[in-house]
Amino acid sequence: MTEEPELTRTPSEAAHAPPKHRLPAGIRAMRPRQWIKNVLVFAAPLSAGSLFHEDVLLKTFLAFFAFCMVSATVYLMNDIKDVEEDRLHPRKRFRPIAAKELSVGAAWVLAGITAALGFGIGFWTSTYLGVTLAVYLALQILYSMFLKHQPIIDLAMVSSGFLLRAVAGGVASQIDLSAWFLLVASFGSLFMVAGKRYSEMKVLGSDAGTRKSLAAYTVSYLRFVWHLSAAVTLMSYCLWAFENQERGWAAVPWTVLSIAPLTIGLLQYAMQVDRGNAGEPEDVVLNNRPLQLMAVITVVLIAVAVFTK
Numbered sequence: 001m002t003e004e005p006e007l008t009r010t011p012s013e014a015a016h017a018p019p020k021h022r023l024p025a026g027i028r029a030m031r032p033r034q035w036i037k038n039v040l041v042f043a044a045p046l047s048a049g050s051l052f053h054e055d056v057l058l059k060t061f062l063a064f065f066a067f068c069m070v071s072a073t074v075y076l077m078n079d080i081k082d083v084e085e086d087r088l089h090p091r092k093r094f095r096p097i098a099a100k101e102l103s104v105g106a107a108w109v110l111a112g113i114t115a116a117l118g119f120g121i122g123f124w125t126s127t128y129l130g131v132t133l134a135v136y137l138a139l140q141i142l143y144s145m146f147l148k149h150q151p152i153i154d155l156a157m158v159s160s161g162f163l164l165r166a167v168a169g170g171v172a173s174q175i176d177l178s179a180w181f182l183l184v185a186s187f188g189s190l191f192m193v194a195g196k197r198y199s200e201m202k203v204l205g206s207d208a209g210t211r212k213s214l215a216a217y218t219v220s221y222l223r224f225v226w227h228l229s230a231a232v233t234l235m236s237y238c239l240w241a242f243e244n245q246e247r248g249w250a251a252v253p254w255t256v257l258s259i260a261p262l263t264i265g266l267l268q269y270a271m272q273v274d275r276g277n278a279g280e281p282e283d284v285v286l287n288n289r290p291l292q293l294m295a296v297i298t299v300v301l302i303a304v305a306v307f308t309k
Contacts, residue, residue: 025096026110029079030072036282037165038067043185044170044177046299049306056173062125063172067165069118070133074140076111080104081144128171136164151216155193155225162189180240187232192281194226195273202276226273230266237262244305254305258298265294 023032041063045051051060079097087098096102102110115137123130143157166185170177201219241255268291272278285291 025101026106029076029096029102029107029110030114031075032068033286034075034282035068035071036285037162038064038071040162040165040185041067041169041172043166044175044181045173046302047178047181047306048170048175050173050175052307056175059125059129059172060169062121063129063168066118066122066125066129066133067136067168069114069121070137071161073111073115073118074137076107076114077141078144080107080111126172126174128174129168132164132168132171136161139164155190155197158196159186159189159193162192178240180236180243183236184233184240187229187236191226191229191233192278194222194229195269195278196281198222198226198273199276199279203279226270230270234263234266254301254308258301258305261294261297261301265291265298268294 042051042060045056045060050056076097079095082092083098083104085092087093092098097104097107119130119133122133139157139160143154147153147157163182163185166181166189167177169175170181197214197217198219201214201217201222238259241259245253245256268288269278269284272284272288272291278284285295
């Protein structure tokens, strides 16, 4: 499966005794920290100015919860399949299944429960949302079974998980997705995934044996991919911002102003990628205060733009 967390520390640091946890093993195996990725479902309703419509807001929250459950299913299935490999990894060996805190049988039962909840809520909310979740799960299974060791394809498959989250927020409420939105979501996803691989390459190297596809990459190639995807993401966003610069409250072009904090935030994230610290995107988002500030400012400016024009 995709979206497994990568290293953010050196192998020697990660090899220490397992950290103490307050959450039960079953909850930790569902990786709730990674659910922050699912906030992408709010992007389409926010950019369309429909998020705070009562029906849209409810369906978006349902889409968020459904994606949390289905992605938890993916994480559980991934850990079941890769349990032996995870036990050789300096950090993944502390995952509940690899560490034998959660049995494989119990993990399968939990995966069935989360899948039933996710798809039940998804199809009840919207047929299109249910189909989006089904496509997401199918791609993750294909990735795990056949494609995870294929260079370039693995980048596309993992980035599709981010993209489908962004799409889910739109289809849940039948909001039209603009071409600019899809471009930003697509290349933004590729930027994050290439950054994950670059960070793992920089921390562990291509011969560490933790991910076979890394052996086909070079640091310079992965740097090229995340440079390219960052440039296309920023350019697509700028074009969207100028195309939607109708002056709203106080006659200010709010979308154009949002380019500045978005650019600074992108540069902040890129700095973490270059340092090899972006193996786990959720950790970067949760721990980098300047990045959080730029994200909040960007969202506020976009909200003012779309709700006051």
